[in-house]
Amino acid sequence: MRFLPTLASLFFLYSTTVHASPCIAFDANWNLLAFGLNGKDWNAGTQDIWSSSTAATDITASNRPPFDAANTTCYLSQYTNAIYAINADSKNPSSLYIYDATAKSWSTQAVDAGSFDYSSFDAILDHDTNVFYALSQGNLFSLDMGSLSAANSTPLNWVNDEQAPYPSGYVPVMALAQNHIHFLDVPNVPAGSADIFVIHYSYFQPQSQAYPLPNGSAFPATYGQVASFFQADNTVQQEFAFIPADSSATYIINVETNTTQVLAAPTTKDPKSTYFAGVTALVQLTSNGTVSFLPYLEGNTSTNIAATWASVSNLATVAPPSSSSSSSGSSGNASGIHSASSPSSTIASGATLGASVQYSMLITCALCLVAFVV
Numbered sequence: 001m002r003f004l005p006t007l008a009s010l011f012f013l014y015s016t017t018v019h020a021s022p023c024i025a026f027d028a029n030w031n032l033l034a035f036g037l038n039g040k041d042w043n044a045g046t047q048d049i050w051s052s053s054t055a056a057t058d059i060t061a062s063n064r065p066p067f068d069a070a071n072t073t074c075y076l077s078q079y080t081n082a083i084y085a086i087n088a089d090s091k092n093p094s095s096l097y098i099y100d101a102t103a104k105s106w107s108t109q110a111v112d113a114g115s116f117d118y119s120s121f122d123a124i125l126d127h128d129t130n131v132f133y134a135l136s137q138g139n140l141f142s143l144d145m146g147s148l149s150a151a152n153s154t155p156l157n158w159v160n161d162e163q164a165p166y167p168s169g170y171v172p173v174m175a176l177a178q179n180h181i182h183f184l185d186v187p188n189v190p191a192g193s194a195d196i197f198v199i200h201y202s203y204f205q206p207q208s209q210a211y212p213l214p215n216g217s218a219f220p221a222t223y224g225q226v227a228s229f230f231q232a233d234n235t236v237q238q239e240f241a242f243i244p245a246d247s248s249a250t251y252i253i254n255v256e257t258n259t260t261q262v263l264a265a266p267t268t269k270d271p272k273s274t275y276f277a278g279v280t281a282l283v284q285l286t287s288n289g290t291v292s293f294l295p296y297l298e299g300n301t302s303t304n305i306a307a308t309w310a311s312v313s314n315l316a317t318v319a320p321p322s323s324s325s326s327s328s329g330s331s332g333n334a335s336g337i338h339s340a341s342s343p344s345s346t347i348a349s350g351a352t353l354g355a356s357v358q359y360s361m362l363i364t365c366a367l368c369l370v371a372f373v374v
Helices: 007-015 301-306 313-318 355-370
Strands: 023-026 032-037 040-043 073-077 082-086 096-100 105-109 122-125 131-136 139-144 159-163 173-177 180-184 193-198 224-229 239-244 250-254 259-263 274-277 281-285 291-295 337-339
Touching: 023 073, 023 274, 023 281, 032 082, 032 291, 032 313, 073 122, 122 173, 173 224, 173 239, 239 274, 259 301
Parallel strands: 224 274
Antiparallel strands: 023 032, 032 040, 073 082, 082 096, 096 105, 122 131, 122 337, 131 139, 139 159, 173 180, 180 193, 224 239, 239 250, 250 259, 274 281, 281 291
16 A cells, blocks of 8 residues: 555644744844744844855844744834834734844733734834834724833733724825824825824824925825834934835935935835835845845935845845745834735735745645545
8 A cells, every 4th residue: 555645644734834924123233133034033234244255143042933923023122222023923913022132032021902903003113202103993002112122021002092084994004204103195195295193292284294206206105115214323213215015116205304215126026025224224025035125325315326226145145035925924114114904915014934835735735635545
């Protein structure tokens, strides 16, 4: 009798397929960190060695989250030099994981979600207050992180602050700059403009703000990803990047001058990509685990226009991208910005590697059953 796998064994293999939803972030010393990439965590170092032969360092530590949820996101708390990971554990979706970048250790913070919906939200982490603000199911929520660089024993709470002035179908795109939340792609708001929520006064401005390009054109009114550029002196962000879902360009919006500049489009056109910005670079994480960056110098228009995207090759050396893309969750998009929802099931933020493998195993199960021989 020729042995072939049983239905039970095939189902076991199928059901134990490991999902991964990696995210990227900077620490406060501008080392690029990649979490959950090929099952490990990595420190690629500062921008000057990303393209060198110096391989990224394995920083995988105990008590880390499994990075197996559909919408994992990471945020930098610059004052505390901590990375906050939301939706990093599929079995404990309300747990918030904290990576202390100084101590290089993980801890788990209990959070009471209340009516907050982890499957549908967009969020920013405010620089000065260290408070999350999120739009979920039409309501604006907040989560005060205090000065945490490690978890404490007291659960935190998502607080439902108020109903947002947007229709129920609005898929939020939220950007942070000057302690203001900028809502992009709002219905009936023209291209090149954003609605603004003033954090320190808990106030939605009644009029949108325009950010025109020098030639009078505007960034499109469409869904996309955003990332705020940090300041080296630990002051508030003044600019954020907006990348439309079609990856047609990279727009940099300056809220001090109320202007926009358009830079090179990402080389990899992946609507499932997410982004994180530091001080002098915008980093892209694609759905198959490719990490690339666009150099950026605030105020240096000529240099920025000439800049091109390049691979973070020292990460690719230790954590090669997968050969095919797959359905994605969300990554730390974002310099304190994140979107866990998207206009369609084909456009999501972040990266989930392994879904195609699971699908292939399901097909294998079916073929094995057909071919079963006693």
